[in-house]
Amino acid sequence: MRKFLTTSASPAFFGNSPYTARIMKDHLEYIVRNQPGMYAVVLVIPAAKDAVRIICNLGDYFEKRLQQHSDPSAVLDRIAATCPKVVHMMTGDDPIAQVSLQFEGGEWLHGIGMELKLSAPFRSAFDILGSKEIETAVCKVYNYNIGIYAEIQKNCPIRGWVEGLEEVWQ
Numbered sequence: 001m002r003k004f005l006t007t008s009a010s011p012a013f014f015g016n017s018p019y020t021a022r023i024m025k026d027h028l029e030y031i032v033r034n035q036p037g038m039y040a041v042v043l044v045i046p047a048a049k050d051a052v053r054i055i056c057n058l059g060d061y062f063e064k065r066l067q068q069h070s071d072p073s074a075v076l077d078r079i080a081a082t083c084p085k086v087v088h089m090m091t092g093d094d095p096i097a098q099v100s101l102q103f104e105g106g107e108w109l110h111g112i113g114m115e116l117k118l119s120a121p122f123r124s125a126f127d128i129l130g131s132k133e134i135e136t137a138v139c140k141v142y143n144y145n146i147g148i149y150a151e152i153q154k155n156c157p158i159r160g161w162v163e164g165l166e167e168v169w170q
Helices: 061-067 072-079 084-090 125-129 132-155 159-168
Strands: 019-023 028-035 038-048 051-057 097-102 108-117
Touching: 019 125, 028 125, 028 132, 038 108, 038 132, 051 097, 051 132, 061 072, 061 108, 061 159, 072 084, 084 097, 084 132, 108 132, 132 159
Parallel strands: none
Antiparallel strands: 019 028, 028 038, 038 051, 051 108, 097 108
16 A cells, blocks of 8 residues: 655546545545645545545554664653654544554555544445545545654654654655
8 A cells, every 4th residue: 555655646636636536456545736746645444334444654654763762652752842743643642543454465554544434334435435524534634644744854853753754655
């Protein structure tokens, strides 16, 4: 599955729409035009007939950062003042949080996202694409991930965290 940030949109954009979509075998991709030559990919993965998971694939970015330290809670304490969104996300204080999913075949997906219970069941990918509640949640997860990225890039006192942001690019 594609990573959160990419230089390739893949499908074309309809008119001046800020996003487009791509239907894959087991998920959908909402591709958001972030700025010229930079796109964000938000994955929508069916969880049940009336629920989806909405995730931005960050790979093992956070796992790598924390595994480098003997005391992960001390790292969170160190960045708490400058990166409060990151700390809230990592401690589960937000409805959008770190997500790890394992698929058939053993592939793992690590990222930041949420599960959304739908007001009505969906029957096809077109129901998902046409859902205003899913579109709203996709925008929310996208904005949240952009905020996390920007907070680390601009405020994080740990150089390895800032330099490691290139790992979230496709």
